[in-house]
Amino acid sequence: MPPDRSPILHSQEIVKEKKPPACDSGKAERVLCHPTTDGTPCPRCLEEGNIYATNPVARVARRRTPTPDLGTVSAVNPAASGLSTGPNSASEELQAFPLCSTLNSNSLPFRQHLNLPPDLVHHLFECFTHLPHQSHPILRRDVIRDALCSVSWEIHLLPPQQKVLAHCIIAISASISFDHAIIGHGSQPASLEDRSVFALGADLRDYGVRRAPVYRALCAEAVRLACEVGILLEPSEDNAASCYILQCLEDEKDGRSRPWAVGYISHVRTLFGSLADTTKYNTSIWSGYLLMEVLETTLRRQPALISHHDQLLITGRDPLALHNLFLSIQSMVQARKDQPFVPFAIMQPYCFHVVRLARELYETITGDVARRHPLDERAITDFIASLNHLHAILALVFDHEEEIYPRDALFYPTTQRGLQMNLRSCAYIMTLSRAALLLGLHRELVRRAAPQSAPALENGVTAVDPWAAERLALLQRQVHEMANITMTDIARVLRFMPSPPHIPHVQRRNLITAWAEFCLEAADAAETVLPEHVATIETFSETLKLIGYSWPLPKGLIERLDAYVAPHPPTSSPGI
Numbered sequence: 411m412p413p414d415r416s417p418i419l420h421s422q423e424i425v426k427e428k429k430p431p432a433c434d435s436g437k438a439e440r441v442l443c444h445p446t447t448d449g450t451p452c453p454r455c456l457e458e459g460n461i462y463a464t465n466p467v468a469r470v471a472r473r474r475t476p477t478p479d480l481g482t483v484s485a486v487n488p489a490a491s492g493l494s495t496g497p498n499s500a501s502e503e504l505q506a507f508p509l510c511s512t513l514n515s516n517s518l519p520f521r522q523h524l525n526l527p528p529d530l531v532h533h534l535f536e537c538f539t540h541l542p543h544q545s546h547p548i549l550r551r552d553v554i555r556d557a558l559c560s561v562s563w564e565i566h567l568l569p570p571q572q573k574v575l576a577h578c579i580i581a582i583s584a585s586i587s588f589d590h591a592i593i594g595h596g597s598q599p600a601s602l603e604d605r606s607v608f609a610l611g612a613d614l615r616d617y618g619v620r621r622a623p624v625y626r627a628l629c630a631e632a633v634r635l636a637c638e639v640g641i642l643l644e645p646s647e648d649n650a651a652s653c654y655i656l657q658c659l660e661d662e663k664d665g666r667s668r669p670w671a672v673g674y675i676s677h678v679r680t681l682f683g684s685l686a687d688t689t690k691y692n693t694s695i696w697s698g699y700l701l702m703e704v705l706e707t708t709l710r711r712q713p714a715l716i717s718h719h720d721q722l723l724i725t726g727r728d729p730l731a732l733h734n735l736f737l738s739i740q741s742m743v744q745a746r747k748d749q750p751f752v753p754f755a756i757m758q759p760y761c762f763h764v765v766r767l768a769r770e771l772y773e774t775i776t777g778d779v780a781r782r783h784p785l786d787e788r789a790i791t792d793f794i795a796s797l798n799h800l801h802a803i804l805a806l807v808f809d810h811e812e813e814i815y816p817r818d819a820l821f822y823p824t825t826q827r828g829l830q831m832n833l834r835s836c837a838y839i840m841t842l843s844r845a846a847l848l849l850g851l852h853r854e855l856v857r858r859a860a861p862q863s864a865p866a867l868e869n870g871v872t873a874v875d876p877w878a879a880e881r882l883a884l885l886q887r888q889v890h891e892m893a894n895i896t897m898t899d900i901a902r903v904l905r906f907m908p909s910p911p912h913i914p915h916v917q918r919r920n921l922i923t924a925w926a927e928f929c930l931e932a933a934d935a936a937e938t939v940l941p942e943h944v945a946t947i948e949t950f951s952e953t954l955k956l957i958g959y960s961w962p963l964p965k966g967l968i969e970r971l972d973a974y975v976a977p978h979p980p981t982s983s984p985g986i
Contacts, residue, residue, distance in 0.1 A: 528565075571641065581629045586960055646681075700725070739807065790851070933947065954971070
């Protein structure tokens with residue numbers, strides 16, 4: 411004992427012991443914990459069956475200056491369907507917000523959290539009802555909404571997994587929000603159904619540029635929270651939904667890795683594997699969402715994450731072969747029995763075959779292993795035959811069906827979409843899915859036909875088989891002609907799509923921009939541009955200007971399209 415210490419005080423220090431730390435469950439729920447000294451669970455954890463853990467909580471220094479809000483909106487009743495903001499409500503504070511100073515999402519600094527006002531959270535959830543993501547079968551919309559209502563829309567009070575999902579929903583909803591806290595100063599739509607803004611032929615690209623900083627900040631926050639909570643590690647419906655939305659947010663980047671998609675499919679596979687009754691989910695809707703996932707991998711020339719076993723597990727048994735499916739549809743159309751509902755009846759088998767063909771395209775033609783071997787001409791001819799069957803089905807089901815109905819440029823909520831609007835959405839999805847497969851095949855044949863793709867001999871001379879080169883040129887011409895026809899089909903469904911600003915949320919804008927670039931390549935290669943080609947170019951240009959409401963588009967793309975349209979008089983084609 412030190413000489414300057416009292417023996418009594420020293421004995422009291424020896425007797426006094428430090429109380430063991432409280433359990434994680436008690437700290438999370440802010441209840442009194444009675445920890446034990448022998449490492450056994452506390453009485454409360456033992457009674458409720460919780461996992462007993464005592465992880466330390468890092469203490470941080472108290473902030474001397476308040477964290478600036480992401481934005482504030484004028485005080486309104488949270489029960490209202492939309493939120494209005496004053497002219498100076500949020501944009502002034504956004505000028506000082508660090509995450510909004512750069513448009514490069516790769517250089518965004520992470521903060522501990524973003525301060526989201528309850529009114530803004532509620533507004534973004536109202537916007538979410540206009541997006542196709544809210545119809546995903548794995549998303550428990552009512553549960554997450556009730557959870558937010560129970561905490562008065564204070565998002566930071568939610569449990570970890572629900573908080574991640576709520577941030578994901580907020581981030582994706584920011585892509586269509588019309589609030590000043592998201593789009594900053596400038597013109598502002600009164601709602602997503604404001605016809606003075608969402609009009610056919612309008613150029614909405616300025617909104618996409620203005621919202622980009624806040625949108626990317628919200629995406630970065632959602633990714634940060636997802637990594638912090640570890641949603642990739644625990645299969646659950648909320649985590650699967652979060653992974654799905656996060657991958658939609660990340661798909662705008664050109665990265666080769668898609669970890670959120672891997673987690674999403676893995677969680678879905680686990681959840682379906684443990685289900686005793688698969689009727690809980692609508693398999694037809696699941697077919698559409700699996701289709702959207704596999705089309706993204708096709709555009710990126712990546713292996714499909716969905717196996718044949720996954721399709722059987724999620725959507726049921728194998729459908730009829732493509733040829734037999736066409737004959738079955740033909741008999742249904744000729745009998746005129748429930749003809750308006752034929753597209754809904756064939757949607758699931760059609761999507762099943764597209765997913766299968768996307769998988770075969772990568773494994774036999776465009777994949778990394780296939781590129782190490784000579785071109786499999788038999789696989790290409792079989793694939794072309796399958797594409798022709800898909801085209802025949804589309805022509806049989808949607809022949810002149812769209813021309814009766816006018817189109818619009820509004821964001822319609824799901825509850826307001828009638829039969830004809832859903833039919834045109836089916837036509838769009840089915841046409842674009844076949845177009846994605848065809849574009850992947852066309853790109854691969856162009857790459858194979860390039861001189862640098864031929865193997866080189868020891869003396870540096872390229873080894874070229876003249877007969878193989880001639881057969882490849884024939885296949886390339888055939889596929890190019892199919893692509894020209896498909897380009898016209900895409901323009902037609904774009905003209906009659908119920909809501910063009912809604913297009914990139916049904917299928918990411920990458921596919922539309924890819925076909926717009928193909929349209930320009932065809933125009934550049936042609937000696938003269940035919941009037942019908944000009945109408946197609948104009949359709950792509952006008953559609954991209956509406957899509958620009960949500961995201962910035964590739965620089966110069968629309969200007970190049972308009973350069974071809976300018977010398978010609980306006981087209982009289984219906985639609986855009």
